[in-house]
Amino acid sequence: MTTSLALRPLSATDAPEMALVLADPALYRYTGGEPPSVEGLEGQYAVQTRGRSSDGTELWLNRIVVVGPGEQAVGYVQATVPLDGSPAEIAWVIGVPWQGRGYARRAAALLVGELRDHGVEGIVAHIHPDHAASQRVARGLGMAPTGLAVEGEVRWVGATAEVAGAGVVVRSAPRAARPPAGRPPQPTR
Secondary structure, X not given: OOOOEEEEEOOHHHHHHHHHHXXXXXXXXXXXXXXXXXXXXXXXXXXXXXXXXXXXXXXXXXEEEEEOOOOEEEEEEEEEEEOOOOOEEEEEEEXXXXXXXXXXXXXXXXXXXXXXXXXXXXXXXXXXXXXXXHHHHHHHOOOEEEEEEEOOEEEEEEEHHHOOXXXXXXXXXXXXXXXXOOOOOOOOO
């Protein structure tokens, strides 16, 4: 039986739960950095929930990936959408305890479907050359690697038209705040 998976809009109230999801240092093997604090995420989410860059040239889609009837947060997906028609840059992160279950692929496909519904045609992602799991997600989205490396990561490109439905749901509004549940999750890029 497939576990239900949905995306819901990011909210500043997600910081405590997401700090647990992002707590495993192993999550940063390919992306660098370290687990964020609740306070750091609160500040970051305050900016991201604006939904656009300060100069108004980009839209930001930030979604929390939730699974099961209790809508437990397991990661996030995000897209930066240039308003000049350039491809949207996408990323996915699933906490270490939930990796290997297909959640990244399903969540990323849902995000790409949302982009397609908003008229976005091209997508790009930057993936570490040794990150096989993220490469599989990108291939599952119909993306292909290019010869271009940006800060040590390979640029992958694709089209939103290549992505079939993932059988998942997008929530139109954030759920009510609730205390973090479950064991600390870690994201996968």
